[in-house]
Amino acid sequence: MDLPGKILPIEALPAWREDFRSSNKTLVVTNGCFDILHAGHINYLTEAREQGDALLVGLNSDTSIRKLKGEGRPVQTETDRATILAALSAVNVVCVFDEARATRFLELSRPDIYAKGGDFSIDDLPCEERAMVQKHGGKIIVIGHVPGLSSSKLAKHITKL
Numbered sequence: 562m563d564l565p566g567k568i569l570p571i572e573a574l575p576a577w578r579e580d581f582r583s584s585n586k587t588l589v590v591t592n593g594c595f596d597i598l599h600a601g602h603i604n605y606l607t608e609a610r611e612q613g614d615a616l617l618v619g620l621n622s623d624t625s626i627r628k629l630k631g632e633g634r635p636v637q638t639e640t641d642r643a644t645i646l647a648a649l650s651a652v653n654v655v656c657v658f659d660e661a662r663a664t665r666f667l668e669l670s671r672p673d674i675y676a677k678g679g680d681f682s683i684d685d686l687p688c689e690e691r692a693m694v695q696k697h698g699g700k701i702i703v704i705g706h707v708p709g710l711s712s713s714k715l716a717k718h719i720t721k722l
Contacts, residue, residue, distance in 0.1 A: 567647035569656045574669040577654070581615065582671075590672030590699075592619030592663045594626050595642050596635040601678075603649070608704045609676035610651040617654045618646050619666040628661045667693040679705045 569577055581588055589612045595602060610616040620643055626635040635642070643655045658666040667675065667690055675694045677686060683701050694701055 567652070567654055568643050569654050571656055571658055571666070571669065574656050574666075578669065578671055584614075586615060587613035587673045588615055588617060588670070589613035589674045589676055590617045590619065590667070590670045591676045591678075592621070592658075592666060593678070594621045594629070594635060595646055596626065596637060598642075598645055603651075605676075605678050605704050606646075606649060607651045610653075612674050612676060612702065615653040616651055617656065617670055617672070618652050619663055619670065620646065620655055620657045621661075622657050622659045625659055625661045662687055662690060664689045664693050671697040672699045675699050675701045676704050677701070679703055 578588070589609050591606070591609050595618070606616065606618070620639060621629065623635055623639045637645075639657050643657055646652050646655045656666065656670070660666070664687070672694060675690075677683075681703060683691065683703060686701070691701060
């Protein structure tokens, strides 16, 4: 599948952001592993996109997911996960980052709105991520969560089959 322009290398993010900023449109940014995409992700990404003019998804790399979730993860490669996310109509751009925390990604993307899923509260976010969003004048919002849906839960279920 060819998705030109929707998967952006992190090195290109600052120039892309400057170009987008000049359009005077609102950029919504979110991030996560998105290892096994499920209905909760779709609801969350769709609602996040509705908060602004474009949605940029920061995607944890395979290396960062192993740091966060252990050696058995991710189930899908970062290339496959980026391709799947980029194919969604709610997602305008996907950018893979290597760090376990999204702080550097947030510094480069400078969101107008930083959206997180309802399985988080603003207080649960790492303070350096909150500070980075606020430093650039962004707003943090929490989007509703679909109870019972998680990639980790699905991965466990699959291994039992």
